[in-house]
Amino acid sequence: MAQSSPVITGIGCISCVGDGYNDTSASLFQQPVLPAPSIYTGSTLNFPVFELTGFKSENDQPGGRTLALLRHTLKQALRQADLSPHELASLRVGVCIGTTIACQLNNIPFYAELRASGTAPAKPLINFINGSPAEWIRREYSLNGPALAVSNACSSGTDAIGMASLWIRSGLCDIAIAGGADELNKVPMAGFHALGVCSKSPCRPFDRSRNGLNLGEGSGVVIIESAESARRRGISPLFSVAGYGTAADGFHITKPRPDGSGLAQAINCAMQTAGIQSSDIAFVNAHGTGTGGNDSLEASVLIRIFGTNVKYMSTKRMTGHTLGAAGALEFIFTGIMLSEGKTGHSHGFENLPDDIAVAPLTSPIPINGKFALSTSLAFGGCNSALIVERLG
Amino acid sequence: MFISGIGAISASGIGTENLETPGQNSEIQDRSISKDALLSVKNKYDLRRADRYTAIVMASAVQACADAGFADCAMADTGIIIASSFGPHRTTFAFLNDILDYPEDQVLPTTFSHSVHNAAASYVASSLQIRGPTISLTGFEDLWFDALELSDVFLNSGCCQRIVLVGVEELALLTQSLPSILPDSFHCRLLEGSVALLLSSTPEGKNYTSITCSRRSSCGEKPDRHSSCATANDFLGGAFQTALKALASSNQPGTTISIGSISGLITFYKTI
Structure with a gap:
């Protein structure tokens, strides 16, 4: 392990896998739920999504449903980390949250009125500004550290955790609250449908018949601190953020660089931070969206780096693609699997396609290794990787 | 870290020569960047499908790199950070136009892809x-x-040698409407433009100055933040001021700009 890797002392998560650490830990190794057409977004598009139908939220609040999901998981994480508002206010605490929805004012009724009349009610605008997720948390808990919302499309959650881990490594913060959150609404549904990447059936990452992704919603939050800080507070860490790497394709706004060198650079950078070799990685929780382009490119890079014995999988069939939350949730899932000593597997995979040389895991396997990798590939050519280390 | 190159675009034009101090020229009514300036950027860099926001970012970013002598060089060990309060909201609203005006399954993918912040x-x-x-x-x-x-x-983590840091805001329906929708929070017309700093871990390029960041709020102090009062004007103002401070330091070798933050307000509390 690289010197003083930041550790995770609290986790909050909600997705179609489960609500909270214990529920998620148990359900991660069960059969996933089936996606279904959206009930609450008002979308007329009839493709299946992973919607949190049991999670109620008021849209007429700062940050809307996305911030409601984030607040829900933030409370879980702070409780597990045994951090009170009073204690937080006495420390140097930074907040770094990935999102794609909460950083855009895409309130359709507000915009319709503004467009028609040149003005609009103030409240949706105030809710948008006040609901900027990282700054909302900083205000709510009277924090004094940096507060950044990362809008790096599908790698936002991974980058938020990675950047926050750098804050801890650099000594800028004592504690970092990091993660990602995104809701389902009409805008991403219409947008991803227009891009032609939404499957009409449950997604099948890495499978021969894969034909697109399922959108989803959720939130994942982790509390990051130095190992010394956790020891001082008397908290047992769950696992550590051993490495983070991020690299640009510098190629195209929507297409990944065909040689996969951006993703490879991000993974290599993460391993370098962690001070480990590719042989130290027990398994990879891949981005694996179920789209043709992503899955073949990602698999080829993983095989190139980790060899044909690579153990990899995707959890997108369990959660859908939760966009800004995806990287955070998958980092948490990776940590849980590592801690449990067994992998999950790639639900939805049945047959190896011609363009992928090694099949993903089709059933859970026991693992003894200490390190695992979680990858995110984003629109815009952002590639990011986090390395999780099992402790103890 | 060191400021090795600077680029800017504003209503005054492309380049740092006419970069105005925030608050100056308040009598200027049209604070928008000219179409000609943006068109020259789009043509030069083959941004055929790129939106206006991208052109504004691009104008300052490429200028900052060229200013440091990296105009034609591959910059593999460089990162980019773009900071914006409202982002490409003109394009976001263009996509909402599609949703409002057409069936949901007939919106344009290109508009959606360009509405994404990154x-x-x-x-x-x-x-x-x-x-x-x-x-x-x-x-x-x-x-x-x-x-x-x-x-x-x-830069200190060693994952790259340089960062192109861009601060940007675009004027469009939303930002132009802010003073009328929230008159108590947005008192004046906002600035439009972008400032890019090429930041390096070691001195290179123009080497205008070194810059240090100092977070001055003490723990436990409740910051006096008024989120709905924070304005894009304040934000871009900080970026413009940083560039101006660096430009002013360019003929004073060994200068360090220290930038501090107190309760949401950027302050330049020390120039050596």
């Missing part, structure tokens, strides 16, 4: 062959300061 970073990375971190940030309070601080963290 589309601009993608274009800059492609044009300059930047292969390091590409990070798009949003916020309304200490965004410019936090972005500067993050740049320093990235």
Whole structure:
């Protein structure tokens, strides 16, 4: 392990896998739920999504449903980390949250009125500004550290955790609250449908018949601190953020660089931070969206780096693609699997396609290794990787 | 870290020569960047499909790199951080136009893809062959300061040698309507433009000055933040001021700009 890797002392998560650490830990190794057409977004598009139908939220609040999901998981994480508002206010605490929805004012009724009349009610605008997720948390808990919302499309959650881990490594913060959150609404549904990447059936990452992704919603939050800080507070860490790497394709706004060198650079950078070799990685929780382009490119890079014995999988069939939350949730899932000593597997995979040389895991396997990798590939050519280390 | 190159675009034009101090020229009614200026950027860098926001980002980013002598060089060990309160909201609203005016299944994919915050970073990375971190940030309070601080963290982590840091806001229906929708919070017309700093871990290029970030709020102190009062004007103002301070330092070798943040307000509390 690289010197003083930041550790995770609290986790909050909600997705179609489960609500909270214990529920998620148990359900991660069960059969996933089936996606279904959206009930609450008002979308007329009839493709299946992973919607949190049991999670109620008021849209007429700062940050809307996305911030409601984030607040829900933030409370879980702070409780597990045994951090009170009073204690937080006495420390140097930074907040770094990935999102794609909460950083855009895409309130359709507000915009319709503004467009028609040149003005609009103030409240949706105030809710948008006040609901900027990282700054909302900083205000709510009277924090004094940096507060950044990362809008790096599908790698936002991974980058938020990675950047926050750098804050801890650099000594800028004592504690970092990091993660990602995104809701389902009409805008991403219409947008991803227009891009032609939404499957009409449950997604099948890495499978021969894969034909697109399922959108989803959720939130994942982790509390990051130095190992010394956790020891001082008397908290047992769950696992550590051993490495983070991020690299640009510098190629195209929507297409990944065909040689996969951006993703490879991000993974290599993460391993370098962690001070480990590719042989130290027990398994990879891949981005694996179920789209043709992503899955073949990602698999080829993983095989190139980790060899044909690579153990990899995707959890997108369990959660859908939760966009800004995806990287955070998958980092948490990776940590849980590592801690449990067994992998999950790639639900939805049945047959190896011609363009992928090694099949993903089709059933859970026991693992003894200490390190695992979680990858995110984003629109815009952002590639990011986090390395999780099992402790103890 | 060191400021090795500076680029800017504003209503005054492309380049740092006419960069105005925030608050100056308040009598100017049209604070928008001219179409001609943006068209020249789009043509030069083959931004055929790119939106206006991307062109504004691109104008300052490429200028900052050229200013440091990296105009035609591959910049593989460089990252880019783009910070904006409102992002490409003109394009976001263009996509909402599609949703309002057409059936949901007939909206344009290109409009959607350009409405994503990090589309601009993608274009800059492609044009300059930047292969390091590409990070798009949003916020309304200490965004410019936090972005500067993050740049320093990235540089010190060793994952890249340089960062192109861009502060940007675009004027469009939403930002132009802010004073009428929230008159108590947005008193004046906002600035439009972008400022880019090429930040390096070692002195190079023009080497205008070194810059340090200092977070001055003490723990437990409740920051006096008024989120709905934070304005894009304040934010871009911080970026413009940083560039102006660096330009002013260029003929004073060994100068360090210290930038601090107190309760959401950027302050330049020390210039050596």
